[in-house]
Amino acid sequence: xxYPGTVTELTQGLRHGGYLADRGLATTLLVSLxxxxxxxxxxxxxxxxxxxxxxxxxxxxxxxIRLQCYEGIDTSQAxxxxxxxxxxxxxxxxxxxxxxxxxxxxxxxxxxxxxxRPLLEAVQAGEQAVLLIDEIxxxxxxxxxxxxxVLSDFQITIPEIGTITARSRPAVILTSNRxxxxxDALRRRCLYHWIGYPAAEREVEIVLARExxxxxxxTRKVVxxxxxxxxxxxxxxxxxxxxxxxxxxxxxxGERDLTPAAAGDTLGAVIKDRDDLELVRENLAxxxxxx
Numbered sequence: 001x002x003y004p005g006t007v008t009e010l011t012q013g014l015r016h017g018g019y020l021a022d023r024g025l026a027t028t029l030l031v032s033l034x035x036x037x038x039x040x041x042x043x044x045x046x047x048x049x050x051x052x053x054x055x056x057x058x059x060x061x062x063x064x065i066r067l068q069c070y071e072g073i074d075t076s077q078a079x080x081x082x083x084x085x086x087x088x089x090x091x092x093x094x095x096x097x098x099x100x101x102x103x104x105x106x107x108x109x110x111x112x113x114x115x116x117r118p119l120l121e122a123v124q125a126g127e128q129a130v131l132l133i134d135e136i137x138x139x140x141x142x143x144x145x146x147x148x149x150v151l152s153d154f155q156i157t158i159p160e161i162g163t164i165t166a167r168s169r170p171a172v173i174l175t176s177n178r179x180x181x182x183x184d185a186l187r188r189r190c191l192y193h194w195i196g197y198p199a200a201e202r203e204v205e206i207v208l209a210r211e212x213x214x215x216x217x218x219t220r221k222v223v224x225x226x227x228x229x230x231x232x233x234x235x236x237x238x239x240x241x242x243x244x245x246x247x248x249x250x251x252x253x254g255e256r257d258l259t260p261a262a263a264g265d266t267l268g269a270v271i272k273d274r275d276d277l278e279l280v281r282e283n284l285a286x287x288x289x290x291x
Contacts, residue, residue: 245269
């Protein structure tokens with residue numbers, strides 16, 4: 001299945017997969033897919049940045065390849081590794097004469113002993129894949145510089161094998177929660193879109209798209225309460241993902257209204273910090289009032 005040719009078609013395709021994209025995001029994605037440019041998505045935690053890549057891949061029959069970044073990630077964890085255990089078994093199976101010859105290197109460092117990591121896998125998959133580079137802001141400066149080089153050429157050199165070049169480029173989506181500033185070089189390489197908290201009515205639509213069985217009136221009350229929570233001085237304000245979890249939790253428990261008691265019992269679905277929990281409990285009546 002090919003990617004769509006218009007913003008409207010892409011918006012509808014994502015909606016069919018349960019993701020409601022605004023026109024700005026859909027336009028950015030369409031340009032990215034058409035011109036082969038990576039997209040950098042920034043925004044608050046839990047607003048659906050990672051979900052964009054997941055739904056895009058699922059909606060258009062592409063393989064999702066995810067590179068989860070974290071502090072200390074290095075190139076071998078992103079590119080490839082050799083299967084040392086299998087190589088040792090192969091060495092034991094070779095005779096002394098075979099080990100002394102050049103063919104031993106070819107046998108031990110050939111494709112069958114190569115363990116693909118996300119970037120190499122994406123290079124070989126090409127346009128049949130969506131490469132998600134998740135939370136790039138958690139990686140260090142050196143890894144970001146290395147990633148910039150890979151995204152520029154989409155080719156990887158393996159000394160023992162040679163250079164592997166992508167026949168076609170995969171769709172590339174990078175996400176960042178802005179725990180640190182990314183370098184200008186990476187930003188210039190990408191198209192950019194900011195995903196913020198949606199307006200209340202839009203958030204109701206998003207929740208009902210993800211949870212079709214949810215009661216609309218309860219959903220509206222939960223969304224209003226979540227918007228009030230975001231106005232508090234919380235260390236970890238709830239994102240859309242937490243709104244969906246709260247609605248799902250209340251529905252599972254058979255609650256039909258967001259009463260202070262029901263909210264208090266289920267705060268763990270929406271609040272994920274101890275100090276925040278205490279602050280919310282102190283203001284629970286106000287948060288659920290009129291919700």
